[in-house]
Structures are given as structure tokens and as C-alpha cells.
Amino acid sequence: MTVAGYRLALWVLPWRVVSRTPRLSSVATPASVDETSGAVRSAARFVPGATCLTQALALRALLARGGRASTLTLGVRNPVGALEAHAWLEADGRIVLGDPHPVPFQRLRPPSH
Numbered sequence: 804m805t806v807a808g809y810r811l812a813l814w815v816l817p818w819r820v821v822s823r824t825p826r827l828s829s830v831a832t833p834a835s836v837d838e839t840s841g842a843v844r845s846a847a848r849f850v851p852g853a854t855c856l857t858q859a860l861a862l863r864a865l866l867a868r869g870g871r872a873s874t875l876t877l878g879v880r881n882p883v884g885a886l887e888a889h890a891w892l893e894a895d896g897r898i899v900l901g902d903p904h905p906v907p908f909q910r911l912r913p914p915s916h
Contacts, residue, residue, distance in 0.1 A: 806846045806853050806861045813857060821860065822875070825867035832869035839865050840892075840900045855901040856890040862900050863892055873899070878908030 812821045834842075843862045847853035859875055866873045873894035880887050889908050891901030 806843060806857060807850045809860045809864070810850050810853050810857045813860075824875075825864045827867050827872060828870045830870060834869060836866065836871060836894050836899050839869070843900065854890075856888075859890040859892040859901055866892075866894060871895075877911045878903060879911060880906070880908045 809821070840862055843858050843865065846861075847858050850857070856877075863873050863875055871894060873892050876891050876893060878889050878891070880889075887908075889901065889903050889906075891898050891903055893899065
């Protein structure tokens with residue numbers, strides 16, 4: 804799925820479906836993590852409502868398709884009585900999309916199964 808596909812999926816499908824971790828492909832692609840992240844950010848400018856969550860899900864899927872593992876992280880904060888949420892993606896031991904710094908967000912723990 805692409806950025807537009809994930810935007811639509813977040814609107815019409817249950818979270819448990821949209822949030823499934825994609826399978827890693829055994830075929831690696833030559834595109835770097837940074838190039839792929841840049842492509843997602845560029846595409847998101849043309850997709851209304853392509854939030855940090857939409858972009859992180861799309862990048863996670865594209866990286867998996869290229870044989871690269873990544874971790875979707877969700878965080879929250881409550882600065883002035885209004886709950887704020889943020890999503891970012893980590894790969895290769897660093898944040899590759901949606902870096903929440905310098906604004907601190909409390910990481911949410913993934914649900915245990």
C-alpha cells in the first residue's frame with residue numbers, strides 16, 4: 804500500500820487490520836531507508852490528511868517490501884489538558900520518519916498477545 808492507500812485504510816478499516824506488521828520480503832531493494840523515507844514525505848504532501856501515522860505505516864510497508872525491518876512507535880503527551888498523539892518509525896537503530904524531538908512523547912507499549 805502507498806501513502807494514499809494507508810490514508811484510506813485508516814479511515815475505513817479497523818486498527819487491528821491496518822496495524823498488522825507487514826512481512827519482510829526476501830528480495831532487498833537498492834533504495835536506501837532515507838531515500839524511501841523522503842519519497843513517503845514527498846508523496847504525503849499530495850494526500851489530504853496524511854498524518855504522521857499514515858506516513859509511518861506507509862514507510863513501514865515499503866521498507867518491508869524491500870526486505871528491511873522497522874518498528875512503528877506511537878506516543879502521547881498532555882501539554883495543556885489536550886491529549887496529543889504522534890507516530891514515528893525506527894529502522895537501522897534510528898528514527899527514520901517523524902522524529903518527535905525536541906517535544907517529548909511518552910511511548911505507548913504495544914499490546915501483549
